[in-house]
Amino acid sequence: MTDQPPVRAGLIGCGSISSSHLKTYKTCGIELAALCDRDISRAEAQRDEFGAPETPIFDDHRELLQLPDIDFVTVATPVAAHVPITVDALRAGKHVACEKPSALTVQENQQVVREARLAGKKVIFFSSRMRWGMATMAREYINNGELGEIYRVDVQYWRRRGRPGIDIIPDAHWFLDMERAGGGVIMDMGQYFMDLVMDLVGWPDITSVYGATFRGHDYDLPADVRFDVEEHCTFLAHTDGPLTFSFDMAWIAHHEAKNCISILGTEGGIRLGGGEPFTFYQDKGAPWRWVDTTSSWKDRVGGGEHAYREFIQAVRGDDTGVGTTPEQALKLTALTQMAFLSAAENRVVTPADLGAL
Ligand SMILES: NC(=O)c1ccc[n+]([C@@H]2O[C@H](COP(=O)([O-])OP(=O)(O)OC[C@H]3O[C@@H](n4cnc5c(N)ncnc54)[C@H](O)[C@@H]3O)[C@@H](O)[C@H]2O)c1
Incomplete structure (x- = not known):
């Protein structure tokens, strides 16, 4: 328990994921100060479920940002609105906890890095959701040197049927639209996996990427819905050392689902x-005396709650440097953009292809 007054928050974007944020506010003792959605009926629905009748609601985030007694905002809109709202919030003197992925482009992400420094406020992105649970154990083994030199990281994540906007959360068509989502499976699930493995191995510099994307499965959508993002994304990334990463991620596959992260070192x-x-x-x-140590330990606290607890600490002035920071997010955005460019041009891409980083 703490004697400090509760941290007060405004939530912007009252769609599917907002209930999970609002539940976590309650668990973490965050006071809900205001809600905003372009579609005011969604803000009303969340106020009725999570707020008090007097909780102010808005359909324009700039009005919410004028409230003086808000410490931070959660941004839970489609990706295209993440940076514009984050920048407005920073300029209004608020800290920001923004959904993943951080940004549509490297340039947008760079703007957040600059604005957060200028404002002296904390920004985290929720791509860090997978850093806890079993990852805590992996981190201990790695930090104790039990893997030796890490030379390979492989991520395989396939859904059998799981395209947001088609197979799951069918109303959220924006997930399928490059302009609003910035990409498909790599922008959606890929961000979590890239964040986790980069964090485990210390955020090495990526020196080149070679990738491929695919879209071509059947779907049934209204004619006015735009579907131009990838369903499957595969890429290999080199670092400035011996370590290489491979990622294979699919929203849909005629195959059983896969979810496996493998980390190989010279000792384990x-x-x-x-x-x-x-x-x-x-x-x-x-x-060849194999010693395989397994653990079925489960962390009952979700990644979102861990992230908020550490974020609240940072808002109160004790920043232990956790959560996906704008600088880390920039690395994820650059990796994502290199994979897309490589896939589009069928060639190896380097950071120089993205311009100044
Ligand atoms: N749905 C999930 O399971 C899930 C899980 C983890 C993360 N996320 C991330 O959360 C974010 C939101 O996803 P979602 O599934 O909740 O989407 P959603 O479409 O269900 O909700 C988005 C909401 O934002 C509102 N909105 C759009 N532009 C706005 C603006 N400028 N100002 C205010 N409100 C605006 C929309 O009206 C809508 O209510 C995305 O970045 C997504 O990647 C979603």
Whole structure:
């Protein structure tokens, strides 16, 4: 318990994910100060469920930002609005907890880096949601040096049927629209996996990327719905050391679902994910004495709650440097953009292809 007054927040974007944010506000003792959605009926619905009758609601985030007694805002809109709202919030003197992915482009992400520094306010992105749970165990093994030199990270995440806007959350058509979402599976689920593995291995510089994307499965959508993002994305990324990453991510596949992160080092390896037990693989001396340590430990606290708890601490002035920062998000955005450019031009792409980073 703390004697400090509760942190007060405004939530902008009252769609599917907003209920989860509002539930976490309650768990973490965050006071709901105001709600905003372009579609005011959505803000009303969330006020009725989570707020008090007098909780102010707005259909324009700039009005919400004028309220003086708000410490931070949560941004839970489609991606295209993340940076414009984040920048307005920073200029209004608010901290920001923004949904993932951070931005549509590297240039947009750079703007957040600049504006956060200018405002002296904290910004986090929720791509950090997977950094807890079993990842905590992986981090301990890595930090204790038990993997030796890490040289490979492989991520496989396939859904059998899981295109947002088609197969799941069918009303959210914006997920399918490049202009509003910035991409498909890599912008949606890819951000979590990229954040997690980059964080585990210390955010190395990426030196080149070679990738491919695919869209071509059947769908049934109204004629006016734009669907121009990828359903499947595969890429290999080199770092400035021996470490390489491979990512293979699909919203839809005629195959069983996959969810597996493998991290290989010269002394040991780790497997995470997919509801399987965490496993640390090691050879304890010749000839081939395998010692596989598994743990079925489950973290009952969700990643969103962990992120908010650390964010509140930062808002109160004790910033331990956690959460996907604008600088880290910029690395994820650059990696994403390199994968897209490589796929579009069928060639190896380097950071120089994106302009100044
Ligand atoms: N749905 C999920 O399961 C999920 C999970 C994790 C993260 N996210 C992320 O959360 C964000 C929102 O996703 P969602 O699924 O809730 O989308 P959604 O379409 O259900 O809701 C988005 C809401 O934002 C509102 N909105 C759009 N532009 C606005 C603006 N300029 N100002 C105020 N309101 C505006 C819309 O009217 C809508 O109510 C996305 O970045 C998404 O990647 C979603």
